[in-house]
Amino acid sequence: MWNPLEVKDLITSADELKSLVGEPHEAVVKKSIAQVESHVIHYVSMSPLFFLSTADASGRCDVSPRGDEPGFVKVLDDHHIIFPERMGNRRVDSLLNIIANPQVGIFQVWKKCCVLTDQLALQKMQSYSPRKNGRVKQAASE
16 A cells, blocks of 8 residues: 555655756746736636635635626726625635635736625626625735
């Protein structure tokens, strides 16, 4: 039986890993963006689904699907998007993680996020759900 504690050929450094993998293509390096660019706006307007990645205060990660009718994510400006939070299973893992650690990953953008119940934000989201839950606003840049 395989025992992970007895493995002899572990990669233990970034340099060792990079020497095995090589350098990424320039397009791949540039996939992370600091603002909401036109191709992201187009994608967001057509997408019925995205995945929100969060981590709690101790760094334990979680990825959660978010979905609704295409266009349910609204682009507010080059640095902000907003999307509704659905009731789901009521564990609110992602929201608890955001409160503890606002760093999130969404649409290949890794930045800060917050939970809000602002009435203007709620009005923007009314066409997508009659439920009056909290909303999540994601900032694409600090």
